[in-house]
Each structure stands twice: as structure tokens, then as C-alpha cells.
Amino acid sequence: MSGTLVLVRHGQSEWNLKNLFTGWKNPGLTEQGLKEAEEGGEALHAYGIRFDIAFTSVLVRAERTCDIILDKVGQPDLETIHDEALNERDYGDLAGLNKDDAREKWGEEQVHIWRRSYDVSPPGGESLKDTGARVWPYYMMEILPRVLAGQKVLVAAHGNSLRSLVMVLDRLTRDEVTGLNLATGVPMVYRLNADSTVASKEVLGDMSKAH
Numbered sequence: 196m197s198g199t200l201v202l203v204r205h206g207q208s209e210w211n212l213k214n215l216f217t218g219w220k221n222p223g224l225t226e227q228g229l230k231e232a233e234e235g236g237e238a239l240h241a242y243g244i245r246f247d248i249a250f251t252s253v254l255v256r257a258e259r260t261c262d263i264i265l266d267k268v269g270q271p272d273l274e275t276i277h278d279e280a281l282n283e284r285d286y287g288d289l290a291g292l293n294k295d296d297a298r299e300k301w302g303e304e305q306v307h308i309w310r311r312s313y314d315v316s317p318p319g320g321e322s323l324k325d326t327g328a329r330v331w332p333y334y335m336m337e338i339l340p341r342v343l344a345g346q347k348v349l350v351a352a353h354g355n356s357l358r359s360l361v362m363v364l365d366r367l368t369r370d371e372v373t374g375l376n377l378a379t380g381v382p383m384v385y386r387l388n389a390d391s392t393v394a395s396k397e398v399l400g401d402m403s404k405a406h
């Protein structure tokens with residue numbers, strides 16, 4: 196067995212609270228989001244993990260979540276790499292729109308397809324497949340080699356950038372990935388085999404609160 200990969204979606208953002216499509220827009224965390232990040236960090240501290248390196252996006256909600264988690268595990272100065280490859284999917288023309296207003300305008304089913312399908316892009320934005328096409332190579336080049344070398348690696352990122360990774364790690368089909376929702380601030384701890392397949396996965400929190 197090689198190292199450990201911890202994936203965590205950022206805590207609730209201001210735009211999650213307002214129910215707005217966010218994508219590459221850059222709102223901060225809400226009070227609840229700060230608390231979720233703290234709870235995620237506390238769960239990792241109780242789990243007893245010491246990270247070797249952290250990765251996050253260049254969006255403040257993930258960066259702040261990463262900082263809070265590192266504080267909680269007692270590693271506030273850990274090397275952290277920020278890269279836009281880990282950013283949320285670009286929601287294109289939907290960014291800034293209210294998700295319920297969008298359902299009224301385009302219908303429940305179309306909005307669900309934009310949010311959860313594998314290869315249908317929202318207008319002007321990225322599908323999950325498009326998102327994976329920049330997340331996955333970054334994972335292969337920058338993150339996986341460290342895990343395979345035995346390191347413990349934290350990745351604090353976003354609902355859909357992480358869904359594109361979880362889809363491959365958990366070997367989900369295109370249909371199965373439509374039912375995958377990641378809760379904010381809940382760490383997923385993967386141990387990988389030397390061939391990069393998943394040896395075990397533990398979820399430190401309640402993933403069922405995701406929608």
C-alpha cells in the first residue's frame with residue numbers, strides 16, 4: 196500500500212447559501228462554512244493524520260478551507276500548492292443565477308442535467324467531462340506521484356472538480372456519477388494501492404447532507 200489522499204470540498208460559501216451557481220466566481224465562506232471547515236479539520240485531527248503537502252484551487256473558499264484544516268491538524272505552515280486546475284467547474288452563463296430561478300426557466304430536468312450529467316455542458320461552461328480533462332492530468336502529474344511515494348496529501352477543492360476525481364477513483368459509470376453529491380467540509384480519506392487503485396475509502400462525516 197502507498198500513501199493517503201484526502202479530498203475535501205470547501206465549506207459552505209456565500210453563494211451556496213444564496214443558492215447561486217458559482218463556478219469560477221469567488222465568494223468567501225459563510226459562518227457555517229467556516230464551522231464546516233473547522234469540523235472537517237477536527238475530524239482529520241482525531242483521525243491522527245499528518246500531511247506532507249496540501250493542494251488547493253485559486254478560489255478563496257477552497258483556500259480558506261485548506262488553511263482552516265491545516266490549522267486544526269496543527270500544521271498551519273505546511274507547503275500548499277494553489278492551482279486553477281483544481282478550480283470548480285466553470286458554470287459559464289449560469290454563474291450568478293439562482294438555481295431555483297433556473298429550474299423555473301429551463302425546467303428541473305435540464306438543470307439537473309447541467310449540474311450532474313457527465314458530458315452535457317452548461318451554456319458557455321464546462322461539463323464534468325471537461326472539468327475532468329483538466330483536473331485528472333493535474334492529479335496524475337502533481338498529486339498521484341506523491342501519494343504513490345507514500346506521502347499523505349490533502350486536496351481542498353470544489354464539488355465538481357472533486358466529483359471528476361471521485362468518479363475515477365470510485366470507478367463510477369456515467370450514470371452513477373449523476374447521483375454523486377459531495378457535502379461541504381466532509382473529508383474523504385483514500386488509501387491507494389501501488390497501482391494507484393483504491394485500497395480503502397473512509398468518509399469522516401455525513402455525506403448524506405449533500406444535494
Ligand SMILES: O=C(O)[C@H](O)COP(=O)(O)O
Nearest residue numbers: 215216217218283310354
Ligand atoms: O459552482 C457551484 O455553484 C457549486 O460550487 C456547485 O454547484 P452544483 O452543486 O450546482 O454543481
